[in-house]
Amino acid sequence: xxxxxxxxxxxxxxxxxxxxxxxxxxxxxxxxxxxxxxxxxxxxxxxxxxxxxxxxxxxxxxxxxxxxxxxxxxxxxxxxxxxxxxxxxxxxxxxxxxxxxxxxxxxxxxxxxxxxxxxxxxxxxxxxxxxxxxxxxxxxxxxxxxxxxxxxxxxxxxxxxxxxxxxxxxxxxxxxxxxxxxxxxxxxxxxxxxxxxxxxxxxxxxxxxxxxxxxxxxxxxxxxxxxxxxxxxxxxxxxxxxxxxxxxxxxxxxxxxxxxxxxxxxxxxx
Amino acid sequence: xxxxxxxxxxxxxxxxxxxxxxxxxxxxxxxxxxxxxxxxxxxxxxxxxxxxxxxxxxxxxxxxxxxxxxxxxxx
Ligand SMILES: Cc1ncc(C[n+]2csc(CCOP(=O)(O)OP(=O)(O)O)c2C)c(N)n1
Ligand code: SF4
Ligand code: SF4
Numbered sequence: 001x002x003x004x005x006x007x008x009x010x011x012x013x014x015x016x017x018x019x020x021x022x023x024x025x026x027x028x029x030x031x032x033x034x035x036x037x038x039x040x041x042x043x044x045x046x047x048x049x050x051x052x053x054x055x056x057x058x059x060x061x062x063x064x065x066x067x068x069x070x071x072x073x074x075x076x077x078x079x080x081x082x083x084x085x086x087x088x089x090x091x092x093x094x095x096x097x098x099x100x101x102x103x104x105x106x107x108x109x110x111x112x113x114x115x116x117x118x119x120x121x122x123x124x125x126x127x128x129x130x131x132x133x134x135x136x137x138x139x140x141x142x143x144x145x146x147x148x149x150x151x152x153x154x155x156x157x158x159x160x161x162x163x164x165x166x167x168x169x170x171x172x173x174x175x176x177x178x179x180x181x182x183x184x185x186x187x188x189x190x191x192x193x194x195x196x197x198x199x200x201x202x203x204x205x206x207x208x209x210x211x212x213x214x215x216x217x218x219x220x221x222x223x224x225x226x227x228x229x230x231x232x233x234x235x236x237x238x239x240x241x242x243x244x245x246x247x248x249x250x251x252x253x254x255x256x257x258x259x260x261x262x263x264x265x266x267x268x269x270x
Numbered sequence: 271x272x273x274x275x276x277x278x279x280x281x282x283x284x285x286x287x288x289x290x291x292x293x294x295x296x297x298x299x300x301x302x303x304x305x306x307x308x309x310x311x312x313x314x315x316x317x318x319x320x321x322x323x324x325x326x327x328x329x330x331x332x333x334x335x336x337x338x339x340x341x342x343x344x345x
Contacts, residue, residue: 007344008319011277016342018276019326021335030334034311035288039333195294195327235288 022046024055026075035235037225038067040192041134041201045105046074048206058101061090063115065107066141066227067134084115087122090129101209103130108149109139112174116148119174126183126217126260130208133175133220136227137246144230148172151245156230175222175255182261185217188254191224191247193239217260224250272343276324280314281336287311291328291337297321300328 024046032038049058055076062070064083071078081089086104094102111119111133122129138156139145145158149171153162163171179187186208190201201223208219224246226238233241278299280291285307291314292300301317314336316322324341 007275008277008316011275011324011340011342011344012279013340013342016340017338018324018341019329019337019339021338025335029284032333034286034333035290036333039335040331043333043335192331195325195330198330235290236293239290239293 022050024050024075026073028072030073031069032066033227033229035226035228035238036066036140037136037192037223037227038070038134040198041105041132041223041225042067042070042073044192044198044202044205045103045132048202048209049074049076049101052206052209054101054209057099058103059093059097061086061093061102061104063104063106063110064141065110065139067105067107068141070105084110084113085118086110086115087118087127087129087131090131091122091125091127094127094129098128101130101212102128103132103209103212105132106134107140108133108135108137108147109142112148112172116174120177120181122183123178123218123220124181124183126185128212128215129218130205130212131218131220132205132208133222134225135175135222135246135250136225136230137171138227138230140227140230144227144232148174151249154245171249173250175220175250178220179255181218182266183217184220184256185211185259186219186254187222187256188220189222189224189250189252191242191252193226193242211259216258222250224252272345274323274341275344276322276339276341277319278316278322278324278328278340279338280316281338282307282313282315283309284334285311285313285336286334287313288333289314290331290333294327294331296325296327297323 329337
């Protein structure tokens with residue numbers, strides 16, 4: 001045992017460091033439940049900002065939902081928005097500061113329910129912003145009510161017998177709708193439940209910020225995520241539930257990869 | 271032949287015991303400690319320190335960025 005401890009001390013040296021907490025994250029302990037996907041996505045955004053060297057030039061717009069306090073954790077400038085209005089606020093911020101990197105960070109209740117209009121119109125205008133969309137199929141903050149994204153049959157506080165399409169409608173694939181809009185440059189759906197998935201999501205978020213730098217249109221990154229408290233299962237079981245039930249309906253991958261439509265091509269002939 | 275050997279340092283005060291790192295580790299290095307931290311969580315620790323290969327999988331999936339990873343070539 002003593003020998004093992006000695007070996008470890010030989011490895012734990014600055015020159016052997018391969019991974020540490022991003023310097024763009026603050027020292028505040030996150031208020032999220034143990035195992036919540038929000039923390040993983042915050043970390044990825046912080047790492048991308050650090051690697052691109054844009055900490056001084058990035059402005060986040062935080063939503064209403066569990067991630068309302070995102071501004072406590074990622075050490076950049078932030079603007080808080082009213083529920084669902086983050087894309088509208090981000091539009092204003094980006095137009096006032098066109099040389100800054102501006103992104104919204106929103107849950108599915110925020111982006112795909114109360115904020116559907118702001119979401120669709122911001123993308124349809126082709127605003128040069130990044131939108132990060134955390135789809136955990138439920139309203140986490142308010143105690144686990146049904147969201148538009150809740151799966152058919154999924155039990156929530158407001159669907160105690162499971163989501164019933166006749167009563168509650170179909171789950172909303174808002175990312176598929178967004179991919180149809182001419183203002184969208186890059187639309188992708190990712191996840192963060194494994195190390196490989198985390199690396200892919202990081203690439204996607206980096207690409208989204210690069211698209212913003214090149215003024216190609218709106219870059220939209222959905223992350224299919226878990227809310228283990230709302231789902232009332234453990235974090236590990238939540239990842240399995242997500243893979244089994246959400247991935248077939250919300251398939252991962254790029255939905256659009258290009259740039260917004262050329263307005264000249266759409267002009268009337270007069 | 272030189273062997274690659276890893277080690278992790280878990281911040282036991284900020285760990286919330288979610289268990290995601292334990293499941294993500296390909297070498298069964300990690301486990302949740304039987305003791306709890308100041309917040310009452312069973313924190314993650316290296317139960318089999320010899321097994322760690324320094325792949326960083328545990329740290330990548332950690333929502334609270336509690337894990338620092340080191341890797342060295344051992345002669
Ligand atoms: C105008 C307004 N309506 C309703 C609410 C209540 N409310 C707070 S958070 C939330 C939903 C959050 O769900 P989601 O966006 O999915 O985020 P999560 O908490 O799951 O991360 C609601 C309905 C509010 N704060 N303001
Ligand atoms: S309620 Fe759900 S979304 Fe909110 S912090 Fe807890 S696990 Fe995360
Ligand atoms: S670095 Fe890799 S091998 Fe070591 S504890 Fe983490 S996941 Fe396991």
